[in-house]
Amino acid sequence: MTTVNETISAEADARRTKANVEALERMVGAEPVLVGVAAAGDVVPGMTPTTILTSGAPLEWPEYTGGQRRAILYGAVYEGLAGSVEDAEAKIDAGEIQVRSTQQHACIGSVAGIYTASMPVFVVRDEAHGNTAFCNFYEGKSRYRLNYGSYDQEVADGLRWLETTMAPVLAESLAGAPIPLKPMMARALRLGDELHSRNTAATLLLQRELTPRLFALATTPEWRTRVEEVMDFFLANDYTFLRLSMAAAKATADAAHGVEHSSLLTGMAINCREFAVRVSGLGDEWFRGGHPELQGRFFDGFTEADAEWIGGESCVTETVGLGGMAQACAPSLMDYQGGTFQAMLENNEAMYEITSAEHPDYKIPAFGFRGTPVGVDLHAVIATGRTPLIDGGLAGRSGGQIGAGLLRPRIEAFTAAAAAYAERYPTSPAS
Template structure:
């Protein structure tokens, strides 16, 4: 046994790790963003990644913001929406500045329903909007048309109020037990949520039966939507992960990463003991594209779902999800090797999230800026791939750019000189 005295860095990182892994997220409600998300009771559209000025947004992320303005009824077409955004009559905000976390382009507007996820002990809250449905054409992938509008209205007027009624009737739904069990059923809770989505639906079934006499067809439609697609739980996984990561943020002297995110121009990380985003170039991607698409179409339009990797899920649990090789490419042997290498850059093993394939070893959790540089191993993330024309065109693995970690290490040394 070593008799080395822990350094201030060791102590700070252990505290951040403890906070991150002790989070107990519970779904307590589903409400329109304007009623519960800080700063959303005005004309504003939230989007993913570190904030940019409105005129800097481009491609699918820009189109998603425009679509959000039209969806709210503030404009009847794209030209009117752009005029409102140019004038500042409609503001653009960053999801994470409002305790939200955005999938791909994110796109929150005040009327959109959001999951309200709360840590049981601290009351820390995070919000995530709801999955639009199985169509590859979605607002968070930079498309807004009649089909997307109808999907969003179905979520707003049928799916969200029905699930909300069940959640309230139950007094909330603990999410961590679902996440733990689904990891043992082949999910990694980022690109694969098949088991978690079904387990979540099962939690609601008794309440749905009790509410059927009151809500009738809405219950039937909600069950159909919940069970027709395998990605519904992703937004709950993201909100749960943000609660945990935010609990770990702000620990003085900690070098653990508490968020990873994209916007259309860059990749960025947050570090517990450093204020603000640390920005770098886009990540490197290894993609498996859907039939009819090629690499020239790949584009970036934002994304904060790597919050799951930040707390030891997603790419940090991919060895437990062997079926992902059919979805995002590669081999299972490569997935296992990649996952095992991530233990070298993390503070510890998650006490709750376990990988059966590694003899129930806890997932590697708590990315340490300095270990990334020392080990020359970059964090990896499982993500959906967006196309320049909008929509999802594939899936794959991305590796965080080393420049973010180099900048973070330099900033840390300035803030905490030896």
């Protein structure tokens, strides 16, 4: 005999399953396309000339500390909103400059993830569902970059070059000819990328796609010079594609967000204080917990003691079946973040336990072209105690990148989300 509670519980399960199928279909069915490049202030919804965006679940300004706080202040100086970091601090305190989370503006942040209005962004639209996401540009391979909390004349010059040379060249090259990203990403997985910490192949494929376009632009000496500079940047920077895989992943995750009853993860984000997750059926709230455990490989004699959490949202790639979910595609990553290939295979394999499906387009050659594990189910994380594995870069206290490695989120944020889910979608009259 079935009790009333069991009936209600079975109905809730059925509703959740249906919702998760819908969210998952939206996630794997997303078709992210690079449609343009523009200044953040011109295209990012809600972005004003005095807005600064930064990575992670939203915090009040006084809560930002260390490298992330510093990066926000540097952003204000770079944008010309303040003459110095002290001035910037005063103006933010006074509300003349507004600090907001990237997540509140359909943006996605690499490490500190600083956006100011004049910075160029990639505009990526999910053609299947119509939503748009944005990511600003990779600054180049120097360890010292604004997104790693560093700022000096060289960093500023690099950012200005992106604005004045890279952005107009890419914008022109995309005019009327958007680039579908999903086929390129699927292909890069066959070429040894996992599209979070390794983007070498995708960068090569993007460059190949852009080459005839750049070629067509070089009709005057001035454009020829610009185009040559852009080609040199690509040649020197194998990481360039990461911002596109992030924007594509953000558009993909957003497409799956907002399905009532769905317990699928649609976001993971780090700020200086916490790791947080977002769930499809739980609205825009972020559920927070302590920072992930770290298994890093440090550059140049740095150690774990030198590491500092200054934000990071590139784990949106793991949210949609890439990065740690595709580690087995990228044995060369060992060189960058340590570990063994056997461990990478096992790590990757274990992710099928907490995901709902195998991606129909993103495949793992080493697993006989099995689809990557995709659609992290909050309840599977709680049931197994296993959290999504993240590949990531590591920032240092004194600024700059000091290593790379594996991030294993702690369970807290997921537990908080599960509690919220139980409250919002009670499975029995008593609960």
